[in-house]
Amino acid sequence: MSETRVFLLPDLGEGLTEAELVSWHVSVGDSISVDQPIAEVETAKSTVEVPSPYAGIVAELHGRPGETLDVGKPLISVVEPVSSVEPVETKPVETSEPETEPVETELGDPLVEPLETKPVETKEAETYREEEKAGSGNVLIGYGTPGGHGVARRTRARKESVAVVEPEVSTSSTTEDDLTLLRTRVPGKLGAVISPLVRRMAREHGVDLGELPGSGEGGLIMRKDVEAAILPQTLQARPGNPAVVAPTPSNNVEAPEGGVDARTGLIISSRTPVKGVRKAVAANMARSRSEIPEATVWVDVDATALVELRQELKAGGSAPGLLAFIARFVTAGLRKYPELNTRIETASDGSQEIVSFDGINLGIAAQTDRGLVVPSVRSAEKLTARELDAEIRRLTDVARQGKGTPTQLGSGTFTLNNYGVFGVDGSAAIINHPEVAILGVGRIIDKPWVVNGELAVRKVTELTLTFDHRICDGGVAAGFLRLVADAIENPTSLLADI
Incomplete structure (x- = not known):
């Protein structure tokens, strides 16, 4: 047993x-x-x-x-x-x-799609x-801890049961149009009509599945079969081509492997699922744009003094990176303008409140092979420039290895984005929801600059601050941006502790 x-x-x-x-x-x-x-x-x-x-x-x-x-x-x-x-x-x-019922993939192979x-x-x-x-003693989040909370938490509502008939059609989810379409099939061949995606595509483009031979195993109708049937309609609808006769499945001509896009008439070269980090970034950015009334301010900054200071420190041994210096200035700015280090929370009744924090978790936007992630330096206001430099390097390395924890990647209160490494000067960045502001730093390049009434070549960068206008007005945003810019132009004033 x-x-x-x-x-x-x-x-x-x-x-x-x-x-x-x-x-x-x-x-x-x-x-x-x-x-x-x-x-x-x-x-x-x-x-x-x-x-x-x-x-x-x-x-x-x-x-x-x-x-x-x-x-x-x-x-x-x-x-x-x-x-x-x-x-x-x-x-x-x-x-x-x-x-389950089979669902066709981009390569024409059937997969398995669960019915409800x-x-x-x-x-x-x-x-x-x-x-x-009973638990296993394992400390991974969500299960195995002593004392019983081991059952995985249900994150989706239980779906209602459905009656399954022959062919396998969910009577609770199949629409009347779908049932009508299925009835057009020759008896004994109902199974050749597969996923709801294929049925919907055929219905939207007026393709009669009852007359359409399937190229899959046992006459299974695949997505490419419907797309091939749609192609003649697309070509004939183009102006100046009323008499175009395109190949159809009945001519034994196979459609292109990737299929044809119904809107553009172009061959689809590939389909890439949106998942993992890319899916999370897309959802977060879409939520940010839909919920936050953002505004942007920017300023050009003479970074010559900061660059020279770092060169002097480097000549004497080691020196923090320029991003670490700017991070130090950002924490000083957030202490003076704490409105930009907050979060807005909305209650179930629609009321809102501003949540302030006793501390700064400074997020550092990092580009990785898996997508854009934002590890955060916790209690960044307590660190010197050298300590910030060490922590920024450690966190970005962990993030690029894909080993960042949810706490490291989701606990920031303000984000610093160095897009200058990509060779660009400025960007109207999207705020990292649920934060309320993000500061972008462009590349540092030689530009003509007026110094003491005379034209000179200086190291110039552009700072861009995007902020939530619900939190503060332009005066606060401009004050913060000017403080950071002044610190870059006169770095020794804020770097006594380096």
Whole structure:
């Protein structure tokens, strides 16, 4: 006799609802121990290793590398033998796997798309939940801590059960148009009409699926089949081409691998899913633009004195980077203008309040292979320029390795963005929600500058401050920007402690 335990993907912190499976560290049949890393997953915040709360033999891996898994869904099934002399019986637990119907990918291969089903409660599943409550002692966020809070937190509402008929059509989600479209199929071939995406595309472009042969296995209608049928309509609709006759599936001419875009008529070269860090950045930036009435002010600054100061320090040994000096000036500015180091919170009744902080967590925008991330230097106002330089370098290195924790990547109160490294002078940056301001620094280049009434060549940069106009007016923003600019032009006034 043996018991099968199913480990659900835990909440990995900050309410994240999904994670991409990067790689498995174990295979089916492997013997694993408690807290042994079993998989590496990538969230919108970082890449982490997930340890197992159970010991035993791996019975099933619920996912393939590259797949996006929902929090609370099965990750791995582990068989725990009751006795070492008894054979291992890999009887899988009913893990409420949903009914599925194939969905076509960009390459024309069918995948599996779940229909909306209600998980079936089983004795084994209930036993698993009770065992999971006991905890493994592992300290990964979301599960395994002593005292029971081990069950993965539900982050999505349970969906209503549906009746499944032949063919597999969800009567609760299929529209009347979809049902009408399905009825046009020849009896016995209803299964050739696949995903709602294909049905919707056909309906929107007037393609009769009942007359459309499928290029997939067993006559399965793929996305490219519908796109190929749409192509003749697109060509004929162009001005000056009323008599164009384009190839159709009935001519046995295959459509391009990537399909044809219905709006532009161009061949689609590729499709890239928006996920991971890119998905999180997109959502955050869209929310920032939709919620924050932002305004931007900027100023050109003579950074010659700062550049010369750093060269002098470097000649005597080591010196902080220019960004660390500017970070030091920013913390001084935020202490004088604390309005820019706050956050707006909206209550359920619609009322708003400004939240102020006793301290500054300075976010440093860093470009990585995974996208733009913002690790933050905690209590930055307490650090010298040299200490800021060391911490900025450490955090950006961690972020570029994809090892930043949710706390490191999501705790900032103000962001400093050095886009000058990309060779540009200025940018109207988008505020990193829920912060209320972001300061951008352009490249430092030689420019003509008037010094004491005479024209000279100086090291000039541009500072750009984007701020939330709900928090303050232009006077506060300009005062902060001018303080930072003056410190760059006369750095010794604020760098007595370096």
